[in-house]
Amino acid sequence: MNAHASLQGIDPCDLSDHRFTVPGMRCAGCISKIERELPQVPGVAEARVNFSAKRVAVRHDASIDEAGIVRALEHLGFETQPAATNPLAQDDAETKRLLRAVAVAGFGMMNIMLLSVSVWSGAGGVTRDLFHWLSALIAIPVIAYSGRPFFASALMALRYGRTNMDVPISIGILLATGLSIYETATGGEHAYFDGAVMLLFFLLAGRALDAGMRDKARSGIAGLLSKMGRGASVIAEDGTARWVKAEDLTPGMIMMVAAGEALAADGRITQGATNIDNAMLTGESRPRPVSLGMIVHAGASNLSDPIRVEVSASSGDTAIAEIARLMDEAGQSRSRYVRIADRAARLYAPAVHSLALLAFAGWMIAGAGWHQSLTIAIAVLIITCPCALGLAVPAAQVVAANALLKRGLLVKDGSALERLAEADMALFDKTGTLTLGQPRPVDLSVLSAESRGIALALAQASRHPLSKGLAATLQLEGVKPAHIDEIEEVAGLGISGKWRDTNVALHRPSAGSDAPASELVIGEQSVRLEFSDGLRPDAAQTLAELGRMGLPSQIISGDRNEVVDAIGRELQIAAHGAMLPLEKLAKLEALKAAGHRPLMVGDGLNDGPALAAAHVSIAPGTANDVSQQAADAVFVGDSLLPVAHAIIVARKTMRVVRQNFAFAIGYNVLAVPLALAGLVTPLVAAIAMSGSSLIVVANSLRLFRAVR
Amino acid sequence: MTGLVFLIPIALGMGGLGLLAFFWAMRSGQYEDMDGAANRILIDEEDDDLDR
Numbered sequence: 001m002n003a004h005a006s007l008q009g010i011d012p013c014d015l016s017d018h019r020f021t022v023p024g025m026r027c028a029g030c031i032s033k034i035e036r037e038l039p040q041v042p043g044v045a046e047a048r049v050n051f052s053a054k055r056v057a058v059r060h061d062a063s064i065d066e067a068g069i070v071r072a073l074e075h076l077g078f079e080t081q082p083a084a085t086n087p088l089a090q091d092d093a094e095t096k097r098l099l100r101a102v103a104v105a106g107f108g109m110m111n112i113m114l115l116s117v118s119v120w121s122g123a124g125g126v127t128r129d130l131f132h133w134l135s136a137l138i139a140i141p142v143i144a145y146s147g148r149p150f151f152a153s154a155l156m157a158l159r160y161g162r163t164n165m166d167v168p169i170s171i172g173i174l175l176a177t178g179l180s181i182y183e184t185a186t187g188g189e190h191a192y193f194d195g196a197v198m199l200l201f202f203l204l205a206g207r208a209l210d211a212g213m214r215d216k217a218r219s220g221i222a223g224l225l226s227k228m229g230r231g232a233s234v235i236a237e238d239g240t241a242r243w244v245k246a247e248d249l250t251p252g253m254i255m256m257v258a259a260g261e262a263l264a265a266d267g268r269i270t271q272g273a274t275n276i277d278n279a280m281l282t283g284e285s286r287p288r289p290v291s292l293g294m295i296v297h298a299g300a301s302n303l304s305d306p307i308r309v310e311v312s313a314s315s316g317d318t319a320i321a322e323i324a325r326l327m328d329e330a331g332q333s334r335s336r337y338v339r340i341a342d343r344a345a346r347l348y349a350p351a352v353h354s355l356a357l358l359a360f361a362g363w364m365i366a367g368a369g370w371h372q373s374l375t376i377a378i379a380v381l382i383i384t385c386p387c388a389l390g391l392a393v394p395a396a397q398v399v400a401a402n403a404l405l406k407r408g409l410l411v412k413d414g415s416a417l418e419r420l421a422e423a424d425m426a427l428f429d430k431t432g433t434l435t436l437g438q439p440r441p442v443d444l445s446v447l448s449a450e451s452r453g454i455a456l457a458l459a460q461a462s463r464h465p466l467s468k469g470l471a472a473t474l475q476l477e478g479v480k481p482a483h484i485d486e487i488e489e490v491a492g493l494g495i496s497g498k499w500r501d502t503n504v505a506l507h508r509p510s511a512g513s514d515a516p517a518s519e520l521v522i523g524e525q526s527v528r529l530e531f532s533d534g535l536r537p538d539a540a541q542t543l544a545e546l547g548r549m550g551l552p553s554q555i556i557s558g559d560r561n562e563v564v565d566a567i568g569r570e571l572q573i574a575a576h577g578a579m580l581p582l583e584k585l586a587k588l589e590a591l592k593a594a595g596h597r598p599l600m601v602g603d604g605l606n607d608g609p610a611l612a613a614a615h616v617s618i619a620p621g622t623a624n625d626v627s628q629q630a631a632d633a634v635f636v637g638d639s640l641l642p643v644a645h646a647i648i649v650a651r652k653t654m655r656v657v658r659q660n661f662a663f664a665i666g667y668n669v670l671a672v673p674l675a676l677a678g679l680v681t682p683l684v685a686a687i688a689m690s691g692s693s694l695i696v697v698a699n700s701l702r703l704f705r706a707v708r
Numbered sequence: 709m710t711g712l713v714f715l716i717p718i719a720l721g722m723g724g725l726g727l728l729a730f731f732w733a734m735r736s737g738q739y740e741d742m743d744g745a746a747n748r749i750l751i752d753e754e755d756d757d758l759d760r
Binding site: 027028029031032049050051052053096099100103104107110111114115127134138 | 716720723724726727730731734739740741742743747748749750751
């Protein structure tokens with residue numbers, strides 16, 4: 001651990017750990033850049049990158065705070081947000097438990113197979129009995145340990161008087177183990193330990209794949225803190241300011257909101273005037289001027305000047321919280337969606353039970369004796385046990401989700417892929433979804449190569465939205481920042497510094513106009529930069545692609561009608577503007593009632609209820625936390641194409657899943673008569689089971705190629 | 709037949725070792741960052757002043 005070397009000289013007691021989400025890490029270079037250069041920032045002791053989770057763990061002392069580290073990372077060229085403290089520990093534990101169970105089952109399966117192969121190849125007499133005893137010795141603890149996920153789930157289902165896929169699995173495994181022990185004790189010819197353990201292994205592998213996929217998506221999405229302010233500086237009566245957490249704010253308190261901060265509660269302005277960005281609540285992209293006495297809402301961010309706000313409603317009562325409640329209710333309908341594997345299990349489980357029972361009864365009536373009848377019934381249970389079915393869905397979905405991840409789309413779980421494949425129309429929010437949601441410079445050609453470097457260096461140092469947009473565009477063009485000294489930011493005015501003894505500045509233009517703009521000053525010269533919130537580069541192509549697949553698109557936006565109509569005309573799709581969150585929700589409910597299965601794509605908090613109510617929903621990675629949580633999938637980057645890819649891949653996945661099902665059923669049609677006829681020995685069961693599982697996995701792997 | 713007295717414990721022991729190694733790897737966090745591990749091998753650490 002080379003990083004510990006840098007700890008020398010700092011008292012380890014004063015160090016604290018914080019984690020940051022850095023979605024822009026793409027290559028090995030980014031890892032080394034962050035791990036090498038961040039510790040050189042004063043106060044930072046150690047930085048460790050988790051590339052899979054796109055997260056950086058930073059150990060630092062009290063001389064630098066979270067905001068300072070975010071600035072340092074942004075200076076290195078990475079967009080950063082502080083992550084909540086380990087929100088994933090619990091879900092991780094679930095996957096780890098499954099992985100451990102797979103490992104144990106794998107160990108047991110290998111060793112029992114070793115012994116079984118000897119028995120099949122003719123070991124007899126004492127040797128066979130010895131091998132059976134050894135198998136029992138391995139199998140019983142392995143089944144007790146690895147079988148728990150199934151036993152627990154089956155018990156739960158039975159307690160509520162229902163049945164699920166785990167019930168036949170558990171019964172099959174327990175009966176097979178019990179009968180095998182009996183056979184071993186009485187020196188019988190066949191023992192089914194190998195079959196039972198192999199069944200566990202394949203089914204656990206399917207479960208672990210499924211859980212791993214959900215974890216991966218969650219670690220990519222969760223942890224971003226919501227844009228709603230986490231707290232505010234509250235001014236006491238004696239004039240001192242102290243930091244109060246958002247949930248501890250009470251009506252009547254006076255908050256001081258600096259430029260660049262987000263409001264943590266609703267309130268009325270008691271001092272100052274400023275422009276606020278209300279996009280999260282309304283979708284309106286233009287900054288809104290507010291002044292003394294006006295009402296401002298939590299979630300809005302203060303763009304230009306410091307203001308004081310008297311809190312009128314906090315945490316649970318804010319406009320944001322109201323939207324969150326709507327979302328909660330809208331999301332309920334989605335939880336009723338039944339996944340395809342469960343739909344199959346509903347038909348399958350009773351069929352398997354009755355088949356096994358019939359086999360037992362049939363052979364008893366035919367006078368075969370209870371021992372032989374039970375053996376045959378168990379063979380039926382084991383051979384029909386849904387090894388291939390259990391793998392059919394997760395294997396295909398994991399391959400598809402990984403392929404989509406490479407294209408910049410995170411799918412939260414398998415059911416999202418199933419619902420994506422069913423979508424038959426698409427609804428888009430405008431700000432931040434069809435558009436970038438971030439003002440970008442309209443024309444960079446007014447800047448010379450040299451002034452670009454200066455503009456980037458200045459813009460990087462500021463947190464103003466225009467500066468951020470400028471910095472992002474320049475970085476995309478491959479501009480290297482110039483070296484600038486004495487950088488100073490005056491909130492609400494601009495940023496200035498010294499470049500080779502020349503005064504340089506990036507500030508608000510002197511001549512006012514409606515369109516957002518800023519002015520770059522180098523010595524005596526000045527250049528005016530116009531900004532606009534442009535469409536995502538391939539918005540039109542994406543909509544065309546969706547149309548070709550039979551998903552007509554519409555815009556539903558909270559922004560002003562004339563802006564929305566203009567974009568609708570440009571993209572040649574229907575557009576509805578000035579919609580409140582409740583109206584968006586109503587629109588989706590109406591569409592669903594008319595039998596449609598709408599796909600909703602949106603980013604704002606005002607889209608939250610609509611995202612939750614839609615049949616399936618996608619949010620961009622720049623969306624606020626709440627919307628990302630409500631959406632089924634999240635795409636990163638400036639391109640909108642992942643939305644179209646998602647539909648294509650989801651449909652291909654469902655085709656593969658159906659093939660897998662067809663195969664699994666076909667396999668049963670062949671195998672069940674053999675089992676019913678009493679022809680299935682442990683050897684046949686082992687071959688049939690592993691063979692069918694491998695074929696299903698191989699078929700799913702085809703998706704990797706199909707996605708490209 | 710007497711060979712089995714040695715061979716079976718050896719086979720079991722080797723499987724058990726593998727299992728223990730896997731548990732150890734999982735507990736020591738080696739599966740936390742699979743993509744990172746794949747990428748880290750590409751980093752050239754040329755500067756010798758990194759005291760390790």
